[in-house]
Amino acid sequence: MFLSKLPSPSLVINKHAFIRNCRSVLKEARRHGMRLRPHVKTHKTLEGSLIQATGADLTSSSVVHFWPEVTGFVASTIPEISMLVNGSIQYGGPFNDILYGVPIGSSKIKQIDALRRKLQQHCKHKDGSGGGEEGAIHVMVDHPSQVDALEHFVASTSSSLSIDDDDNAFSVFLKIDTGYHRAGVPCDERGVQLAVRIMESPHLNMKGIYSHCGHAYDVNDKEELKNIAETDSSNMMKFMKLLQNHISSLPDDTYSKSKMDLSSLDISVGSTPSLFSHRNDMKLPNLEMHPGNYTLYDRQQLWSGACTSEPDIAVRIMSRVIGHYKDRNTIMLDAGATALTKETTPQGGVCAIAGRLSDLECYKMSQEMILVRPTDYANVIFPYEDFALGKEVFLIPNHSCLAVACFDEYHIIDDVTCGFSSEDEIIDRWIPAKGW
DSSP: OBGGGSOSSEEEEEHHHHHHHHHHHHHHHHHTTOEEOOBOTTTOOHHHHHHHHHOSOOTTOSOOOOOTTBOOEEESSHHHHHHHHHHHHHHOGGGGEEEEEEEOOGGGHHHHHHHHHHHHHHHHTTTSSSOOOOOEEEEEEOSHHHHHHHHHHHHHHHTTOOOOHHHHSEEEEEEBOSSOOSSSBOSSHHHHHHHHHHHHOTTEEEEEEEOOOGGGGGOOOHHHHHHHHHHHHHHHHHHHHHHHHHHHTSOTTOOOGGGSOGGGSEEEEOOTTTGGGOOOTTOOTTEEEOOOGGGTOOHHHHHHTSSOSGGGOOEEEEEEEEEEETTTTEEEESOOHHHHOSOOOTTOSSEEETTOTTTEEEEEEOSSOEEEEETTTTTOOOOGGGSOTTOEEEEEESOHHHHHTTOSOEEEEOOTTOOOOTTOBOOEEEOOOOOO
16 A cells, blocks of 8 residues: 555654664664663654664564663653553563653552563563563652652552562652753752652662753754753763762761662663763763654754754655645645644744755644745745645654654655655554553
8 A cells, every 4th residue: 555545644654764763873872882771752652662672674573683782761651661561571671671751640650560560570470480581660750759659659559469579669760950940850969868768768779860951952053962961961970979979978887778889870861852962981881861752853853953854854744735825825735733733843834845845834734734835935936836736745743752642553664765755655554552
């Protein structure tokens, strides 16, 4: 079946570009001696997660080879975690180590607990002897109330469950604010006190610290991106030093769970715009990056410089021309906010037509429609001959993570030219893990 036979709007992913993007990031991690914990929130699929961890097309292969740099995944929703747990059952490897990358809310704890027990039981008994691989779902904390909620849950369920204490304790990443100011504790004594609280808790195990330099999305200068990445890493190291100083100040004869070896903690940093600017100058063995948007990219990433050309963007929304308005010098497409969302980007416009980024402007959007005009609409007549009524038009979203979430299935092509044509053959369909 060809793309021309699809209804519009439809979501199309070019697997060739998807794989190439993933291999590029895997090589970047290896080049700089860093680990990689890919985020799955952009595509939300098991197929995409496998490519993130292998950099390969596994369609015709039954053998899975994970890159050793990939040590786990990050997810943003419960269904995504469930998908990754199913991946663990099928493939093991990095699917055994999952981070719920949102500060934990009390309403989610029971669901997370059920999934982590499922993962732990599978990993323990995978070899049939009860001594199999480790399996963990980590949660994220950035406020004392979350520690309270986790401790209360463990304390209230322990008496009714005949399991080991280590299985019952939650594994925790502490979220650190390194400049984005969306979530996370500050890199000062307040953050240290929360870290100590986690490490002292009999119901929690400290796994690592985590930052997200989302403010890298606001710049498109290489030096600025480098500075953001360096500040992100330096603030994380500053926090580790503050924490180490606090622990060192404890009396030697003090029995304290927080006297743990901090070198074992994972340090998780970055974002897609900053990923090519991060370095591991200190050769830390547990330093990892956690980007996600790089699998597909979008107009925002094209502006930021994370991707360098239109063929890097692996996703399109296929629409069709449904109106010519010559008196207004415009055309209308049958995709709107319900297919692309109303995310903005510094280039302007609600999205862009692939191959026409400079001369045409998608300037107005409603629920199910987009209006397109020449960029210089006051002086240039719209090229109606290029956009016949009913013609398929491929749109580049401003923010692929949100646009992709509008669809219940993805139509997969494998186009080495990365051109996206209505005559491209559909080779597969991916079904995302929807919901929250």
